[in-house]
Amino acid sequence: MQDDFFKASETADELFSKLTIRAEYLRQEINRHAHAYYVADAPLVPDAHYDALFLELQTLEAQHPELITKDTPTQRVGGIALPEFSQVQHAVPMLSLNNGFEADDILAFDKRAKEGLATSEELEYAIDLKFDGLAINLRYIDGVFSQAATRGDGYTGEDVTENIRTIRSIPLRLNTAHPPAVLDVRGEVLMFKADFDRLNQRQRDAGAKEFANPRNAAAGSLRQLDSKITSQRSLSFFAYGIGALGAADLPASHRDLLDWYRTLGIPVCEENAVVRGASGLLAFYEQVQQKRSALAYEIDGVVYKVNAFSEQGKLGFVSRAPRFAIAHKFPAQEALTTVLDIEVQVGRTGAITPVARLAPVFVGGVTVTNATLHNEEEILRKDIRIGDTVSVRRAGDVIPEVVASILDSRPAHATMFVMPTVCPICGSAIVKLEDEAIARCSGGWLKCAAQKKGALFHFASRKAMNIDGVGEQLIEQLVDKQLVTTAADLYKLDTASLFKMDRMAEKSAANILAALENSKLTSLGRFIYALGIRHVGETTAKDLALSFADIDKLMAANEEQLLNVPEVGPVVAKSLLLFFSDQQNVDIVRQLIASGVHWPTVTPTNDSNLPLLGKTLVLTGSLPNLSREQASGLIEKNGGKVAGSVSKKTSYVVAGDDAGSKLVKARELNISVLTEAELLLLCSPALEE
Template sequence: MSQDIQAKIEQLTAELNEYNYQYYVLANSVISDFDFDIKLKELEKLEQEYPQFRDPNSPTLKVGGDITSKFKTVKHRWPMLSLSNTYSEQELRDFDNRVQKAIGHPVEYVCELKFDGLSISLTYENGKLAQAITRGDGVQGDDVTQNVKTIRKIPHQLKKSDYPEIFEIRGEIFMHKSAFLRLNKEREENGEQTYANPRNFASGTIKLQDSAEVAKRPLDCFLYFLYLENRNKFFSTHWESLQKVKDWGFHISEHSKLCSSIDDVLEFVHYWDTARHDLSYDIDGIVIKVNDYSYQEELGFTAKSPRWATSFKFKAERVETTLNSVSYQVGRTGAVTPVANLKPVLLAGTTVKRASLHNANEIERLDLHEGDTVFVEKGGEIIPKIIAANPDKRAADATPIHYPTHCPECNTKLVRQEGEAVHYCPNENGCKPQIVGKVQHFIGRKMMDIQGLGDETIETLYRMNLVRHISDLYTLHEKRDLLVTIERFGQKSIDNMLKGIEESKSKPFEKVLFALGIRHVGETVAKKLALYFKNLENLKTATVEDIASVQDIGIRIAESLYAYLHNQDNLAELNKLQSYGLQFQIEEKEIVLAGDGLSGKTFLISGVFVDYSREQLTKLIESHGGKMLSSISAKLNYLVAGDKMGPSKLAKAEKLNVPIISEKELLQMINQE
């Protein structure tokens, strides 16, 4: 009896999965909606009675039902980096020139529509959907697997094929315009808050805690990039992988194109700049990727984005309104940003009252006058900005707007560093927004994550002259008599705050380094620096060249960090923080080396290899005591060269007389131990 039930459940599961595949992937309806629903209800009833036989990826899960109290945070196996953007055809040609210079000849590109939705990473194990993770901060995201299982275009179980045992595929979850308008109208009629655009609706939906509610909202998904170990052994190009994953059962956009030149790319861009309005969903640009995987590896990554891909953003909706005034904001790094205060105007579904003017160059370029009529766009459909003024509507006696020469907060003369467009207030220890901003940054969730402290509390502590430096936080326990005088700040709040400050002393070195708010030192850069230099003392003694030799750390970051660490005020602050018990060295884990034959030697890997991936070679070198560098310099002992290595690296290595060895020669060096 039970065997018959199990067989029936397996049969219905297989049938319904096939119908879903035919309908949602191949757009082929082989069964009526009524008959499909009858079979689905039959399966649902059997699963309720015999839950032990339910498939973890049953088609009944597409109707939802699971409640999630809190989404689990999961680290991405491969970081979900963002793409660099451009709105200029010349910048696209510049991108192509950089690629050709690095590779040595023209390359093929794959052009794809840039869907305006929510990025998602799907992991499949043995053909079954195992996990769905949002982009999050690029390093880690939320596990939204149960919600994603309700999206009919995403297969729970792949058809039998030649897919790898485990892989990740990435894509974009979005909502069609018609569904957005219909659902927004329903929310409005029900007195509920409406969403500004389909992207926000899709993003809000996937984070709902009730998957049954998610299932009621029609989400769609396009998949567009494959990740797996030793990918080059399966595919040599991105285009080849796209065709293959479609065969596996994934929903791939039919509008992607393989282009043989940058002129083909621009033709694709021009076509979709107009044709995008005919689509049932929103796109905000075109993504351009180098097709050959080996060239992608050769081009590599910056700290934030791949060097082998970029996106061309379409120009956004434009409206006309009045410039009421310009105010100036001083940030925690001292950067002075002009902000346009506008007569409120509706733009791309939201009311816009303010727009960034970026810097003095922008004010000069726009030739802004008080009371000007201006054209406003949303750059990248997100941040409003002034595109131009309308001189035909300008009053004859209108006064030109000039960028200030002194800080609007502390009246210190502004400085402008060579090669930068931004003006800075150098009075970092005496300018209120910088002091408050630095401390607010320090306590933030991604930095020291000090519980019991918020931005408003920091403002209050500054006003009471209790906090003028980050280190002052660690003396607050001595000032309880003053803390109790703060309005709406009781004993429990004070206890929680002091406990949070004390607990922050255990935060790891990379968190502290990021929290200090050093210009150009973000979260990823701080992690790389901490892992490379191990402790603050090593960082203090490092030269600009030493810092710049760390993988993905450029000269600007190196110069900024060096300047920070050679400022006497900053050193005094660091000494105080060290004395209060903050962590300024990484917790060394005992590493058991496979050998030490490469100890004291530095390596750089470039090109494509036969038996190992570049990641595997890196681990192999480090496990035998070797050290990896990110660029070719006089400090490099060996360049490990594979196939399709960039000519510029080869030329530089030869010029500096850096020995160039093969994968085989590297293995021989290790075996000689």
């Protein structure tokens, strides 16, 4: 609520009049955004902005019940059924959840639940993830899937039965000889991140509009009038609740319900828990928040429910939500702010990246003042202007980005960004090749200090040469003081040169020199990756190391030899040939080796005795004895490749405790799943050597 909206000197009637106006404005705004989100699948503002409006209206109505109207959105579930679809009356309403944003909200929820059950003992709670998808009711009659409906307004939804049939993870017949006469399974249809990325790539290739996020993609896919389109969208489903149940006993608790669903063949997310008390709830929340960005799907919080159904029944419902459950939402990953200016940054390969300088905004748990705009074409496509109000997204450790401009809020003084023609660092011309979206500084690393610093930081980074203590700040000083020009110069540093750095003590200098010495023993794959060759990532570098086993052979390789390496295509091959055709780059490689950089001999991948040769494996969960790095090393030593996601090209999935969505995906695709013991047995010939 705006601070200057109400004045202390106002009469009661004047104050009530303003409250009425404010409440009506909030209702209109919430309804407008709810229609865009739930019906049109085209949200106008981030979830956090909508939540703030909703919370303000709830608070206003709680303090002044006389403001509550019959059509207020606080008394209903968001969304209406679309007229293009047949309507379905839910046998049991699909109500929404109240939200909690702070730890105090959860403590208050726990207190209310204990008071409602007249107990001082710690309650047992079941916890599920709050998926960012579309809520669905699946109806099974005598064990056979018969109908699916969206939440709609909570009482009437849209019939999307034929579209749901295209989701392969949803069973069309329950896995039981004694099915209930009627079973309404409540859950979420969602799209995994990898499937979302592939869908948007297809949209780009077809010149079609991209989806804003996986939630909108899932909702838009499910609401297709042609189920053939839905079948091409790779949707998934997780169950988390129950509606109507006929001729069967309800399990005793929410956890028992999920276990029952598993036996019936209904997909259930493995990321769940049963805990006691508010402390258990908050501890699980912190754990999930830490690994949120690593999950294969988007979530925006967790859901707490009193576990025992008998206790849920005693607590009952209030208005639009149950008293026995609450959604604990994560800090907003999207928020609104203003673009103060647009500047450009120069990367290690000369890439010119426009960056929005923003009015500070708290998003994703941190205060954000800068956000990437990727390239000039992206700015034009999104129509981002200086002075605009924009939506900013930050997920995990991902660099914040500007999602969209809020055109309704564009000021008259908003100005368009113009890409500079010369590099702001070295003054060299900025060029853009016809087949690339990114403009680049033409100065190169010898002339452009920004490219030089980027290349050195990449060389010293953890996944490259892993030189502890040599970070951005030190590299900035080393380059500015002209003590280091190339990566080979790092190994020429001594105590005297390091003492020229700001705030460099004797112990710090000794630690850096020790880290440089330790980094000299590396692997050929790390060394190739550290060189910073354009288009050569960590995995490609390992493939090159396994294929050539010698840096001299790689530097002398022709295009045909390079194209024989797995995952190396014409673009990567051209980049490698261009890099090693530059005598300065070859000289730096020679200088690095002369300074003592070395690696163990690599076994080429043409060794037919390697049991995992040509195989792609995915690791998921916690293995009993091997760390993730040890397991990856074992796989690579035996000729295999470790991938981050499961696809049809995956040969095996190695699963440990708490394996999640990757295991589900493997089972959907009928991919062989190995335990740690089975992986070790498969690699036993190499182990015996």
